[in-house]
Amino acid sequence: MEKCVWCNRSERRLKNITVETPNRFGLNAGGKKMAVCPEHAPRLKKFYFLVYRMAKWYVLVLVLVGVLALLGLAPLVMIDQQGGNVDFWAKVIYAPLLLPVALLPVVFPFATPETVKWMGVRNSIILARLLGVCLLGFCVWWVLHGV
């Protein structure tokens, strides 16, 4: 018995639909056949339409944040060498970078193809949002910590 890609339940009467999907880099991976409960098909189509349109921007933002995070090390090292307040400046530089990383999975809860395959689309959405909220909480705690 096949599993529904949306709810991860084994169902007898699954509907095969083809949706456009991106790969892990957010690039077009073409149409992919998916087995889904008839009642979950519209939600699955809607979700993958969003994923398909937004995935490349999602990956681009993460790459950009990664590059900026590396570049941010240079001024921190300089501030440290001059005996400045590294704790404070680390927050100034990295809090604005952490914020989009935490907010992205809340707004666009995209998981890796492996995660989706393992737990189903619906659970992967919940997991991605949960991780985003945790990161957001950490971000707020870190910024307010020791102020």
Ligand SMILES: [Zn+2]
């Ligand atoms: Zn289902």
